[in-house]
Amino acid sequence: MANVLHIVVCAGIVPDPLQTLEPVTTPAGPGLKNEMVLPAVLDPWAACALYEAAHLAAGNPGSKVWLVSLGPKAKLQQVMMTVAQKVNFELVPIDGPIGGFTDAHATAAVLAETIAALPGLERDRLLLFGGWESATRGSGVTLQLVGERLGITDQFQGVDQIALRDDGSFEVLERVEGGKHQASVCGGTPAVLGWATGNLAEPRNNPQVGMANMRTMMPALQKAKPATLAANGLRYASVSLPKQQRTTRVVKDMTADAIASELAEWIGAE
C-alpha cells in the first residue's frame, strides 16, 4: 500500500443552475430572493472533484475521502441525500451561511480550521480537492487560501487529470490559455488541486453506497459545528441584474440560401 491518500474535497452547495436568480438586500448584505427555498445542488466543478477523489481512492486501497461542506444544515442535508448515492465519502458539514456574497477569506479560514482538526487525517498524505471556481462567488481563490493556511505550496488550478505513479509522485494537467493543458509532475502529497471538469461522467445513483454514507452522515449533520463568516471589510455598493434583454428578430420563412447570404454578410462585415 504505497499510495494511501487522504483526500479532502471542499464543496459548497449552490442554486440549481436552471433556476432564475434575483438579488435582494438583506440586513447582512446582498443575498438571493427566496434563497433558502431555491433548489440546490452540489457545486458543479467541486462535484467533479468529488468524483475524481472517489475514483482515485478506489484505485488506492486504504485511502479515504472526506467531503467538507459549509452551508445551512437543513440545506446541506437535502443536497447530500442525492450526493450520498454517488460515491463513498465521509461528510464533514459546517453549519454556516449560503451564497456568493460572503468573503472568500472568511470561508477559507473556517474550512482550513475544520480540515486541520479532522481526526485521523494525515497531512503528509493530503490531497486537498475542490472546484477551481464556485458557481456562486466564482472567484477561484478559496482553495488556494485554504492551501496556504495549511502550508501547502504545491497547488494546481483548472485541473482535468491526475495520474498517480507508484513512487507517490503524480502528473497533473491544468488548463491554461488557448485550449492547452500544462503538464507538471509533483513529487508527492500534500498538494492542492482545484478541479475543472476532469474526465469522469457523473456516477449513477447506487443505493448501497447511499446506505453506507448515511450511517455517518446523519450523526455528522446533527453535530455540525456552527460558523459565522466575518465580512473582512468587504462592502457592496450595488448588486444588480444585467439589463440587457435583447430585442430578438425571429426569422421563420427565409430560404436556407437567403439566410446563408445574410449570415455571410454579417460574418464578413468586420
Added chain:
Amino acid sequence: MESILVLTHAEESGTELSKGSLEAVTAGKELAARLGASFTIGIVAAHAPAGVLASAGARVLAVQGEAFAQARYASDAAACEALCRAANASIVLAPSSSRMARVAAGVAHRLGGVIDTHITSLGGSEGVEATRWFYRQRMEGVISRDARPWFLLLDAGTHAAFSGPAGEVHVEQVAVELPTQRTIVSGFREPPQDAQTIRPDARLLFVAGAGWTKKQPDGEIHAARAGELILGFLRVTGASLGSSKSLVDQGSENQPVLPFLTHMNQVGQTGSTPRHPKGLSTCCHGEEPHVVGWRFIGERRAISLDPNCGWTRGKADVVYIADAFEVMARVTELLAARKG
C-alpha cells in the same frame, strides 16, 4: 496614499508581455493617475522585461531567472510575494491569466491582504470600486474594501492594451530565496495544429449544440457530416469553436461524438465565458446554463429548428428557424468563394 503595483509575468518567450498583462498596465497607469498614487510594475520573467515598459511611466521591478520561466505555484508565489514587498504595494492589479490566477490569492494571504478576482472595471470617485459578476455572470456587483494590500485580478478584454515606444527599461532586480521545488513543469499538451479549435482572439465564436448529433428530420444521425461542416466553417472563418455541455458530454455517455470537441470547448455555467465581438449558435437550445457563458459576446445570432428555443426569448439578436446543416454548408461556400 495608495501605492499601485501591476503584478505580472512574461510569456513563454521569457520577455514579451501578453495582451492581458498590457491591459493591466493601462489599468494601473489610469488608477495611479486618478488617485495620485505611486505606480510600480513588477514582472516575473526568465529574461529582461519587454522594452515597451520603458514608456509606462512606472518604476519597474523584476524577479528574473530560469526558475521563473515555468508557471508553478511555489516559485511564482515566492517571486510575487517578493515583488509586492519590494513595491510596498497597497493595491495590486494583475491580469487573470492562468499563471496569476494560480498564485495571486496565496500571495495576498502571505501579505495579510485580500483579493477579488474577475474584475471587469475599476471605478469610484475618491476610493476604488471594483465591478465583478456573481453566480456565473448572472448578476453584477460593485465592491470596495478597506483592507490592504488589495489584490484585483482583471479579466481580459476590459482595458485597452498599453502601447508606447520601446526603449531601455531601467529594471530593479528583486532577489528571491526559492523554496525547494517539488513540482516540475514538463510541458504543454495541445491538440495538433489543425485540430486547435479554441482561438481566444477570433472575432467570431461559433457554438455547436447537441442538435448536430441528434436524429434529423430524415430520421437519421449525421455526425460525420456535422463534423465536416463545422470544421469546414472554422477553416474558412478562423472562428473559435464553442460547444454546449450536452454535446461534449456525449463522449462519456456513449453517444455519437465530434472527435475534435472536449470540455475545453464548453461554454456556460460549467464551461468558459469567452469574449468575442460576435457569436453564432447552431443546433443549441439556448438554455440559461449555456447562455450565461455568452455574457461577453457582442452580437449574437442563432440557427435552430425550434421556434421556441431559448435564443428567441431575448437572448440573441437574430434567430433563424432553419436547418443548420443546410445553412452552414451554404454559408461556408459563400465565405470560401469570397476568400477566393
